[in-house]
Amino acid sequence: MSQTRAVDGTPLLEVKGLTKVFGQLKACDSIDLTIGKGEIHALLGENGAGKSTLVKMLFGSLEPASGEIFWNGQGVTISNPGQARKLGIGMVFQHFSLFEALTAAENIMLSLDDDTSILAIAEKAHGLSKAYGLPLDPFALVGDLSVGERQRIEIIRCLLQEPELIILDEPTSVLTPQEADKLFETLERLRSEGKSILYISHRLEEVKRLCDRATVLRHGKVVGHCDPRQETAASLARMMVGSEVITATRPPAAIADATELLSICGLSRKPAGPFSVALKNIWLTMKAGEVLGIAGVAGNGQGEFFEAISGEVTQESPDVIRIRGNPVGKLGISERRLMGAAFVPEERLGHGAAPRMKLSENLLLSRFKTDTKAFLGKFGMVRTSAIAEASKRIVSEMDVRKSAEDPEAASLSGGNLQKFIIGRELDRQPSVIIVNQPTWGVDAGAAARIRQALIDLARGGSAVLVISQDLDELFEVSDRIAVMHDGQLSSPLPAAEMTLERIGLLMGGSQTATESKGDAA
Amino acid sequence: MFEAIVITIATAATPLLIAAMGELVVERSGVLNLGVEGMMIMGAVTGFSVAYMTGSPWLGVLAAIVVGALFSLLFGFLTLTLVTNQVATGLALTLLGLGLSGMIGESFVGLPGVKMGTVNVPYLSELPYVGRLLFGQDPIFYISIALTIGVSWFLFYTKAGLTLRSVGDNHASAHALGIRVIAIRYMAIMFGGACAGLAGGYLALVYVPQWVEGMSAGRGWIALALVVFASWRPGRVLAGAYLFGAVSIGQLHAQALGWPIPSQLLSALPYLATIIVLVLISRNKRLTMVNTPASLGQPFVPDR
Numbered sequence: 001m002s003q004t005r006a007v008d009g010t011p012l013l014e015v016k017g018l019t020k021v022f023g024q025l026k027a028c029d030s031i032d033l034t035i036g037k038g039e040i041h042a043l044l045g046e047n048g049a050g051k052s053t054l055v056k057m058l059f060g061s062l063e064p065a066s067g068e069i070f071w072n073g074q075g076v077t078i079s080n081p082g083q084a085r086k087l088g089i090g091m092v093f094q095h096f097s098l099f100e101a102l103t104a105a106e107n108i109m110l111s112l113d114d115d116t117s118i119l120a121i122a123e124k125a126h127g128l129s130k131a132y133g134l135p136l137d138p139f140a141l142v143g144d145l146s147v148g149e150r151q152r153i154e155i156i157r158c159l160l161q162e163p164e165l166i167i168l169d170e171p172t173s174v175l176t177p178q179e180a181d182k183l184f185e186t187l188e189r190l191r192s193e194g195k196s197i198l199y200i201s202h203r204l205e206e207v208k209r210l211c212d213r214a215t216v217l218r219h220g221k222v223v224g225h226c227d228p229r230q231e232t233a234a235s236l237a238r239m240m241v242g243s244e245v246i247t248a249t250r251p252p253a254a255i256a257d258a259t260e261l262l263s264i265c266g267l268s269r270k271p272a273g274p275f276s277v278a279l280k281n282i283w284l285t286m287k288a289g290e291v292l293g294i295a296g297v298a299g300n301g302q303g304e305f306f307e308a309i310s311g312e313v314t315q316e317s318p319d320v321i322r323i324r325g326n327p328v329g330k331l332g333i334s335e336r337r338l339m340g341a342a343f344v345p346e347e348r349l350g351h352g353a354a355p356r357m358k359l360s361e362n363l364l365l366s367r368f369k370t371d372t373k374a375f376l377g378k379f380g381m382v383r384t385s386a387i388a389e390a391s392k393r394i395v396s397e398m399d400v401r402k403s404a405e406d407p408e409a410a411s412l413s414g415g416n417l418q419k420f421i422i423g424r425e426l427d428r429q430p431s432v433i434i435v436n437q438p439t440w441g442v443d444a445g446a447a448a449r450i451r452q453a454l455i456d457l458a459r460g461g462s463a464v465l466v467i468s469q470d471l472d473e474l475f476e477v478s479d480r481i482a483v484m485h486d487g488q489l490s491s492p493l494p495a496a497e498m499t500l501e502r503i504g505l506l507m508g509g510s511q512t513a514t515e516s517k518g519d520a521a
Numbered sequence: 522m523f524e525a526i527v528i529t530i531a532t533a534a535t536p537l538l539i540a541a542m543g544e545l546v547v548e549r550s551g552v553l554n555l556g557v558e559g560m561m562i563m564g565a566v567t568g569f570s571v572a573y574m575t576g577s578p579w580l581g582v583l584a585a586i587v588v589g590a591l592f593s594l595l596f597g598f599l600t601l602t603l604v605t606n607q608v609a610t611g612l613a614l615t616l617l618g619l620g621l622s623g624m625i626g627e628s629f630v631g632l633p634g635v636k637m638g639t640v641n642v643p644y645l646s647e648l649p650y651v652g653r654l655l656f657g658q659d660p661i662f663y664i665s666i667a668l669t670i671g672v673s674w675f676l677f678y679t680k681a682g683l684t685l686r687s688v689g690d691n692h693a694s695a696h697a698l699g700i701r702v703i704a705i706r707y708m709a710i711m712f713g714g715a716c717a718g719l720a721g722g723y724l725a726l727v728y729v730p731q732w733v734e735g736m737s738a739g740r741g742w743i744a745l746a747l748v749v750f751a752s753w754r755p756g757r758v759l760a761g762a763y764l765f766g767a768v769s770i771g772q773l774h775a776q777a778l779g780w781p782i783p784s785q786l787l788s789a790l791p792y793l794a795t796i797i798v799l800v801l802i803s804r805n806k807r808l809t810m811v812n813t814p815a816s817l818g819q820p821f822v823p824d825r
Contacts, residue, residue: 061697062824081699097694099687101811110687111698115680141811 010073012037012196013058013089013165018067020053025403027053029220030067035165040187040197042207042228044240045217046443047415048401051200052094054217055167058198059091060084082113090163092154094170094200100143107142108157121160128156132186146299148179155186166190167198172206184210202240202443204233205472218242241445248451250291251459253479258288261463262341262432263322267315269308269487277301277487279308284482284489286432286463291455292492293478294467295503301487302467303346306436309465310343311336323432334369342430344422346437346467348414352421355410359402360384360391362409363424370428390427398423399449415446422450426457433457436467451477471503483507526770527654532728534766535665536561536720540744541751541758542668543716548748549676550709551689553818555611556596557717558741559618564589564721566622569732570629572725578637582661582722589718590711592618597710601703604820615741623734634730637661659727661719668716673755685709689814692821702821717741743792750799753812757802765795 015033019026028050035041045051056062058069060078069076071087078084084091098107105122112121122138129136134152142150151171158166168187172180187197187210201207207214207228214228216239224239231239238244262285269279279301286292296302307313309321315329322328323339333343345351353362364387368375374390377383391406398419402412409417418439425433438454439447455477458464467484468474474481475495482492483506490506540557547554564585572581596614599605639659640646646657676682685705688695692702724736743765751757768791776784803809 060699081697083699085699093697097691097697099690099694101690101813101815102683102687106683106687109680109683110695110700143810 011035011070012072013198014070014073015054015058016068016070018054018057018069019065020050020057020062021065026220028057028064031217031220031222033215033222035196035198036213037164037196038191038194039212040191040199040210042211042214043198043200043217044202044204044207044214044236046202046240046445047413048219049217049240050220051217052169053220055091055169055198055200058084059089059167085111085113085161085163088162088164089167090158090161090165091167092151092158092169092171098142098150098153101141103139103141104136104145104153105138107153108138108160111157112160124160125156128159132156132159132189133182134186148298151179151183155183159190163195165196165198167200169200170202171199172201172203180206204228204236204444207236208233216240237444240443248448248455248476250455250477250479253289253291253459258290258461259324260285260322261288261324262286262309262465264309265320265322267305267308267320269304269313269315272304272313277304279304279487282489284492286465288431288461288463289458290479291458291464291466291477293474293481293495294465294484294489295471295474295481295507296467296469296484297507298469300484302436302484304487305484305489306343306345306434306467309434310341310345337370337430340431342425342428342433344425344433344435344438346440348417348421348440349410353409353417356408358406358408359395359412359420360387360406362420363387363391363394366424367428394420394423394427397427398453414440415442418442419446419450422453426453429457429460430462432463432465434465434467437470438466438468439470439473447473471500524650524652524654526774528658530763530766530770531654531658531662532766533769534762535662536723536728536740537744537747537765538665538759538762539661539668539723540717540720540741541747541762542665542672542755543713543720544744545748545751545753545755545758546672546676546685546716547709547713548817549689549753549814550685550706551692551814551816551819551821552600552706552710553607553611554593554596554600554614554710554713555608555745556593556614556618556741557713557744558737558739559615560589560592560714560717561618561721561724561741561744562622562735562737563592563618564718565725565736566626566629566721566732567718568722569634569725569730570626572635573629573632576635578635578726581635581726582637582719585718585722585725586715587718589721590715593710593714593717594707596714597707600820601706601710604822607818607820619735626732626734629732630734632731634725634732636730637726661723661727664719669755669759676755686814689816692816692819696821696823702823706821717744720744743795746796747799750796750803752799752803752809753814757799761795761799764798765791768794 011034013035015031018028018031020028031054043051053062057064060080060083069078076087105118105125108125109118109121125136125138134156136152136156142153171183190197199211211228214226215222216224218240228236264282264284267279267282271278277300308315311331311333314332315321318327318329320329323336323341326339328336328339349355354365364375364382374386375383400416400420402416422438435454438450451473454464454466466477478495480492481495481498483490483503485507540561544554544557567588568581568585571584572578596610599610600607637659639657642656646652676686684700688700688702688705696702721737725732747758747761751761772787772790776787
């Protein structure tokens with residue numbers, strides 16, 4: 001850390017007292033930050049700590065209330081993203097700022113401020129993608145691409161502008177370990193070329209591995225600067241959260257003679273569209289008291305699998321899926337819920353919750369069929385007070401932090417909304433729960449809480465099925481682990497017998513598919 | 522006989538084509554303006570009255586365009602700046618336009634209008650069969666064709682068009698990249714208004730050169746439907762407009778010939794035929810997904 005600053009006296013970027021206020025909330029409170037040349041600087045903090053607000057100000061999408069920004073020692077005001085790009089600041093957004101109906105090259109073109117022909121852009125992008133080992137087909141429609149591929153477009157788009165500082169907002173929250181490794185190689189290469197990177201993450205291991213320095217935010221304030229390589233993951237987490245972070249504890253499961261709660265017998269499904277995966281003859285049984293994890297590279301049929309079990313897509317024969325012994329293959333979501341199952345889909349906004357509706361309304365929407373007596377009165381009248389009470393119970397049980405009594409789902413941060421959605425399902429004490437990506441883009445504190453809640457539910461006598469791309473998470477929660485690849489599910493093995501290498505091998509074979517895609521570029 | 526019929530088809534299709542092309546650009550930017558009928562009728566009354574008072578159909582057309590654009594600016598101010606509901610505001614604009622035009626046009630009812638002449642390219646317009654069709658029509662017919670080509674080129678071959686489409690696809694992403702979403706939408710809305718005004722002017726200066734209250738007769742709504750059923754593609758809007766024109770002229774002839782089909786059913790035919798054909802050609806879900814502006818009708822408030 002000290003070397004990078006010693007080489008060049010003036011830092012690339014210096015921020016003094018940057019403040020942003022939203023209504024009552026000070027999202028960023030007098031933030032100081034210095035980034036040297038050729039440095040990977042981590043910005044750490046829980047969800048809602050003000051990381052995204054800070055970088056949006058640096059990129060000109062938000063206007064600071066007060067504070068100063070110095071670029072190469074010069075005071076600047078960055079009033080729009082175009083200006084930020086002109087200075088040499090590039091940004092890779094967390095939720096991507098891509099346009100699904102446009103091609104990769106068109107997406108890149110939109111962020112270039114000069115007029116370059118689409119063919120020239122495609123060629124340049126292709127060149128960069130080769131140089132940095134980021135395979136990309138410039139003429140592919142973004143809507144057809146996986147999240148990993150989308151991120152490559154964002155990164156290449158950013159590199160094309162030859163920025164001095166690249167801001168990456170939670171870049172690995174959507175990537176598999178393999179994809180993340182590739183990304184780190186790219187970032188290390190950029191650092192060796194003298195570029196600076198502001199790396200926002202709450203994944204502490206990767207920050208320790210990658211970053212030269214770290215600035216930690218909590219509740220909109222800087223709580224400390226440190227060298228992440230000198231810290232432990234636990235000490236970094238403590239700085240972020242402000243208290244000790246507990247990892248989930250998993251008492252041994254006693255499932256030998258437990259009852260079978262979920263059984264899937266030969267589940268197959270034709271691909272729903274030209275870009276989805278077929279499910280091929282999946283068999284699985286789960287007993288009371290266990291957590292089963294399903295690993296796999298994104299887009300190998302996990303989404304299709306979830307839809308089939310949850311009843312979003314029904315099966316031809318009722319016996320393919322049994323919940324607590326009842327054949328449910330031909331039943332819809334609500335009927336399956338009535339059998340005691342609960343489902344948490346991958347996408348929080350728009351799938352797990354209706355973004356523009358209040359939390360209490362979202363609660364009612366998902367549970368009015370299963371909790372008719374509690375939530376609905378005569379003639380289907382809504383019992384507002386009962387719902388408000390249940391909503392309050394979930395909020396306090398899962399420690400959901402929100403800005404208003406009963407806010408819209410979309411106004412919650414990702415982690416808090418996820419806690420609410422999971423809490424909403426757990427509150428019913430389901431005997432079978434299927435969760436797809438339980439802690440996708442969720443901060444450490446919230447993730448630990450969610451994982452513990454899932455384990456506790458299982459130990460209370462339920463079957464918990466977790467589909468996740470986060471292998472650490474799977475090892476933390478699962479008693480058994482299976483791997484999904486190209487619509488097929490490997491037979492589950494006890495977690496103790498699974499190693500990262502073994503999972504990697506099971507995930508493999510997908511390699512050929514990714515390579516052929518890369519060649520098309 | 523054949524040529525005459527084709528020319529009447531073109532006359533019936535042109536106002537639909539122009540209004541729909543304008544609305545296509547508006548919707549591609551992510552705004553749903555249901556006020557096409559209102560803007561159109563405002564264009565018609567302005568076009569007629571200005572041409573009547575000055576004697577110049579061209580001044581009438583110009584005035585129709587300007588008034589259409591200004592009228593749409595009202596919609597833009599309400600929906601973009603004050604962030605009102607687009608559907609309700611569009612409906613209000615239609616009602617306002619219909620009422621206001623009736624009031625303005627009251628003293629012009631029954632007066633003889635000024636008809637815009639045809640172009641008539643020497644010699645070429647005397648070619649058999651296609652001469653008058655290709656070289657002897659009113660100038661706005663040619664404008665409508667040029668407009669279709671121009672819009673198509675603009676949307677798919679220019680950066681400005683790409684930017685407009687990006688705003689319609691995802692305004693939050695566009696804003697994050699520093700694209701001026703609101704400014705682009707204002708321009709798109711005014712273009713749509715100008716086109717609707719021109720279409721109205723066409724009705725009152727070419728189609729039937731006189732002013733009749735409510736003379737747009739639902740064409741604004743047809744234009745709106747055309748845009749959707751053509752899955753926001755200019756070429757298909759052209760095809761749809763001419764199909765609609767052809768079937769409406771065809772059913773008139775069928776009625777004149779005394780076919781034993783209820784006239785109400787025949788009158789419904791253009792709507793049915795156009796919708797069926799366009800639904801059939803837009804069955805390709807992927808193409809539809811690519812062409813549908815994903816943020817259509819959604820309000821946008823930039824955070825600063």
